[in-house]
Amino acid sequence: MRDLPAVAPQFASVGHRDETAELGMWVFIATEVLLFGGLLLAYFVYRHAYPQGFATGSRHTEIVIGTANTAILLTSSFLVAWAVEMFSAETRKLTAWLLAAAICLGLAFIALKGIEYHGEYEEHLVPGIDFEFKGDLANGVQLFFIFYFIATAIHALHMIIGIGLLAALALLCRNAPSSRHRAALHSAALYWHFVDIVWIFLFALIYLPGRSSS
Amino acid sequence: MTQHRPSLPLVVAWLGLMGLLALTVATAYVPLGAVNAIIAIGIGIIKATLVAAIFMELRSRDALTLVFAGAGLFWLGILLWLGLMDFLTRA
Numbered sequence: 001m002r003d004l005p006a007v008a009p010q011f012a013s014v015g016h017r018d019e020t021a022e023l024g025m026w027v028f029i030a031t032e033v034l035l036f037g038g039l040l041l042a043y044f045v046y047r048h049a050y051p052q053g054f055a056t057g058s059r060h061t062e063i064v065i066g067t068a069n070t071a072i073l074l075t076s077s078f079l080v081a082w083a084v085e086m087f088s089a090e091t092r093k094l095t096a097w098l099l100a101a102a103i104c105l106g107l108a109f110i111a112l113k114g115i116e117y118h119g120e121y122e123e124h125l126v127p128g129i130d131f132e133f134k135g136d137l138a139n140g141v142q143l144f145f146i147f148y149f150i151a152t153a154i155h156a157l158h159m160i161i162g163i164g165l166l167a168a169l170a171l172l173c174r175n176a177p178s179s180r181h182r183a184a185l186h187s188a189a190l191y192w193h194f195v196d197i198v199w200i201f202l203f204a205l206i207y208l209p210g211r212s213s214s
Numbered sequence: 215m216t217q218h219r220p221s222l223p224l225v226v227a228w229l230g231l232m233g234l235l236a237l238t239v240a241t242a243y244v245p246l247g248a249v250n251a252i253i254a255i256g257i258g259i260i261k262a263t264l265v266a267a268i269f270m271e272l273r274s275r276d277a278l279t280l281v282f283a284g285a286g287l288f289w290l291g292i293l294l295w296l297g298l299m300d301f302l303t304r305a
Contacts, residue, residue: 082220196265
């Protein structure tokens with residue numbers, strides 16, 4: 001593999017440079033944990049205040065789409081981890097194909113999310129635009145859907161950024177794989193896996209509550 | 215061709231995540247009251263641990279990297295702990 005130019009003076013070696021890049025990515029992920037942590041805090045406070053409303057709102061979400069999207073994201077994470085594992089000059093085409101497959105799964109996720117948003121709009125469940133839920137639970141259901149749209153929209157934005165990163169790295173790895181690209185791919189993979197972990201919890205909090213009651 | 219295949223831990227983690235997804239959806243339909251939420255979040259934590267340990271390679275990282283990776287969780291714990299204390303203890 002090519003390894004030019006030489007590492008910057010603050011690094012002792014290529015390994016040192018790449019290790020520092022990985023630590024930097026973890027610092028960034030820590031800030032992202034706190035971004036989503038604020039949303040989680042709001043969710044728990046309002047779910048505690050409006051348990052019935054949140055259970056009812058949850059039953060109005062599309063669990064089939066949510067479950068399919070979870071499987072899609074977990075599989076894309078698996079493909080990205082595989083691409084990182086086998087990254088080398090000899091396997092660069094397969095690496096690029098694995099990343100392309102992960103990108104397709106990411107786009108499928110966004111498309112299903114769009115279908116889901118459209119369905120919720122048709123059911124008049126979008127707070128601030130067209131919300132018409134009647135009854136005693138209306139306030140709690142509306143708070144649930146405010147959380148739902150803000151959290152899933154911020155998550156989808158992360159997905160779109162991640163798809164862009166994976167696309168750039170697929171091109172770089174296919175054309176001229178170097179140890180620098182390996183480190184960049186590793187950082188992008190950490191980001192993609194983190195977005196996957198966020199979805200694991202959003203899925204549990206959005207789609208699963210209230211399913212066993214009617 | 216051997217090096218083209220995903221390693222066994224990756225495949226096991228992926229299959230395990232799919233199994234846990236099926237399990238968490240199935241148990242959501244079993245009426246268990248407050249236990250439903252605990253199971254849903256518990257399975258979420260197990261899934262996240264699998265992703266972090268295998269896909270994010272934390273199982274083979276040194277202590278320094280684990281400290282950096284754990285820092286986010288530490289501050290999240292303080293955020294949720296202090297943030298929720300009032301609401302969860304109020305009569």
